[in-house]
Amino acid sequence: MDIPKAHLVDMYETMVRIRRFEERIRELYFADKLPAFDIAAGLIPGEMHLAAGQEPVAVGMRPHLHPGDAITATHRPHHVAIAQGVDLNKMAAEIFGRETGLGHGKGGHMHLFSVEPNFGCSGIIGEGMPVAVGAAMAFKARGTGNIALSYFGEGAANQGAFHESLNLAALWKLPVVFICEDNAYAISVPKASSTAIPDNSDRASAYGIPGVLVPENDPVAVYEVMGAAMDRARRGDGPSLIEIKTDRLWGHFEGDADAYRSDEFKEDMNDRDPLVAFGKRLVEEGVLSEAEQAAIKEKEYATVEAAIAFALASPYPAPEAALNHVFA
Amino acid sequence: MTTMTDRKLTMQKAIAEGIAQEMAVDPSVFVMGEDVGVYGGIFGATEGLLDKFGPERVIDTPISETGFIGAAVGAAINGMRPIVELMFVDFFGVCMDQIYNNMAKIHYFSGGNIKVPAVLTTAVGGGYSDAGQHSQTLWGLFAHLPGLKVVVPSSAYDAKGLMISAIRDDNPVMYMFHKGALGLGWMVNNPHATGPVPEESYTVPIGKARVAREGTDVTIVTVGLSVHKALDAAALLEADGVSAEIIDLRSLVPLDREAIVASVQKTHRLLVVDEDYQSFGMSGEVITTAVQGAFDYLDAPPVRVATPDIPIPYSHPLETWTLPSVDRIVAAVTEMVSG
Numbered sequence: 305m306d307i308p309k310a311h312l313v314d315m316y317e318t319m320v321r322i323r324r325f326e327e328r329i330r331e332l333y334f335a336d337k338l339p340a341f342d343i344a345a346g347l348i349p350g351e352m353h354l355a356a357g358q359e360p361v362a363v364g365m366r367p368h369l370h371p372g373d374a375i376t377a378t379h380r381p382h383h384v385a386i387a388q389g390v391d392l393n394k395m396a397a398e399i400f401g402r403e404t405g406l407g408h409g410k411g412g413h414m415h416l417f418s419v420e421p422n423f424g425c426s427g428i429i430g431e432g433m434p435v436a437v438g439a440a441m442a443f444k445a446r447g448t449g450n451i452a453l454s455y456f457g458e459g460a461a462n463q464g465a466f467h468e469s470l471n472l473a474a475l476w477k478l479p480v481v482f483i484c485e486d487n488a489y490a491i492s493v494p495k496a497s498s499t500a501i502p503d504n505s506d507r508a509s510a511y512g513i514p515g516v517l518v519p520e521n522d523p524v525a526v527y528e529v530m531g532a533a534m535d536r537a538r539r540g541d542g543p544s545l546i547e548i549k550t551d552r553l554w555g556h557f558e559g560d561a562d563a564y565r566s567d568e569f570k571e572d573m574n575d576r577d578p579l580v581a582f583g584k585r586l587v588e589e590g591v592l593s594e595a596e597q598a599a600i601k602e603k604e605y606a607t608v609e610a611a612i613a614f615a616l617a618s619p620y621p622a623p624e625a626a627l628n629h630v631f632a
Numbered sequence: 633m634t635t636m637t638d639r640k641l642t643m644q645k646a647i648a649e650g651i652a653q654e655m656a657v658d659p660s661v662f663v664m665g666e667d668v669g670v671y672g673g674i675f676g677a678t679e680g681l682l683d684k685f686g687p688e689r690v691i692d693t694p695i696s697e698t699g700f701i702g703a704a705v706g707a708a709i710n711g712m713r714p715i716v717e718l719m720f721v722d723f724f725g726v727c728m729d730q731i732y733n734n735m736a737k738i739h740y741f742s743g744g745n746i747k748v749p750a751v752l753t754t755a756v757g758g759g760y761s762d763a764g765q766h767s768q769t770l771w772g773l774f775a776h777l778p779g780l781k782v783v784v785p786s787s788a789y790d791a792k793g794l795m796i797s798a799i800r801d802d803n804p805v806m807y808m809f810h811k812g813a814l815g816l817g818w819m820v821n822n823p824h825a826t827g828p829v830p831e832e833s834y835t836v837p838i839g840k841a842r843v844a845r846e847g848t849d850v851t852i853v854t855v856g857l858s859v860h861k862a863l864d865a866a867a868l869l870e871a872d873g874v875s876a877e878i879i880d881l882r883s884l885v886p887l888d889r890e891a892i893v894a895s896v897q898k899t900h901r902l903l904v905v906d907e908d909y910q911s912f913g914m915s916g917e918v919i920t921t922a923v924q925g926a927f928d929y930l931d932a933p934p935v936r937v938a939t940p941d942i943p944i945p946y947s948h949p950l951e952t953w954t955l956p957s958v959d960r961i962v963a964a965v966t967e968m969v970s971g
Contacts, residue, residue, distance in 0.1 A: 341817070342819065344759060345820070349948055350946065351766065401947030401950075405947075409950055411946055412763040412946030414765065415765065428726065429723075459695040462695055462699075463695055465726070490694070492669075492671035493670075497692055498693075498695070564670050620948070623949045623950060623953030624953065625950060626953050627942060
């Protein structure tokens, strides 16, 4: 691996942090919804879309990010937000609906917005793609040297917003990288039942921009492809479309019976868990020993616990605060 | 008319049964939308249909609402009766042009020559901390647009009968089911969500309100899950000696103005409970109807309990404060009758 060791370590640490965050959110999400699952009940009510397994798509771009770069993510946003460095305490507090959260409890887990770093996401499929185009327009007009990254699922590539955004970004040669997280299922609908061609990266040719497929759910492969695409955007050579084959280890949302994916599919998926695979590889290549990885886990677990403790110690907003922030 | 029955169904199962019965007798009926097949609909409205009718008639679509809702329009004007699902009404933004510039207007533009017999089903409503992109009702928005019928069932019986009516209707019908009224296993248990449903096919006419509870002191006009809240509030008010009549509109378009006026003429007071945003919506329309039709009968200014004009917030205390509740209904009625 011809990659600076610091970058490999950083990617591993971030993967551990993301996975731990998702595990703890999952535990707390279910902690008080029993015996009968009630989506409205508990410390974390509402839908919860967790990204365990999709860490590589997020951490691979992280070493190439500059301050001020913008990211738009999806309804499954935690991994990308954490990789970009969104304040973990405020993010946790938002997910727990607290006054100290990123949006003072107004947005919740699908609507996390951060000014610094410049992060946004949405519960609507494909909604972030035109926004990333606009961010890139602003960076170009203001000469900031920044770029925009737009994350979306393979299901979103069949939305009009995908095609319109690609065309605009290509037409105006904007500094955007479009990143398709292909986890093979749009809720229950497999890609083969939703998409006319196997790889969305091939759709780039319709707009005259590079389209690159990353066939493995591996942070190093993502690092290399994203590095090239982000450099290209930063140089002023225009947008790229990247498709990364990844895995959603858990259901579409927590509480999803996940009956639409076969046991065999799920077994194979769990066997190739990217966090386990990357950890093994780092040992084999002499980058991080098992003891060093254990120390990283301890540190990252503590970071996650601190964020959750911060959230749980924070007050709920006053009910009437619902009226605030409608207009500037 | 239908026979009485002891069989009870949830509203979700009643909707799926209504669709299945129409599909069985009318080969032009088909279903499409996201996760309507293998999954059975995220809210179960198409449960079991794929097994019964196969993938030619129960079609899982890509996430392409403009495409497949527009396709429903095309199919409807060419001999089919599509039922097309917009998973959450909040997602209307990606496909509104096909709904309001196409589906709703073609019959008018054609001078009545072309019919668009499509049913657009969609899930509405909040109360479970899904935040502002998955919790709206928005029926006022669709009712505002000429050319769409807008149906909102609140009981299992009505849900089946209104679905069958919607499928047979030669107009585009927006069929909006409230997530909290469906009787889903993963939502808070709502005893009103289950009720008697005859096994045979039957219709409930679109445009006729239902008196969900008779009373004499105040009329509560409402729709959807708020009917259940109004019933709970009425039980509490009765203990205080206040008799509330509840009008379940069942559809916003057509609006049963006669039922509103008749009830207000009887009770002399009007409260509108609307989970939609307060301004420029259903509550204003109902009050206008009452003022025009029963002005001399009113003993108090009409009052409304609605969602204030703010996006629906995520955090539990914020959302609870925002949405109409039993407490807010009781307080509003109590103030009105004591004033």
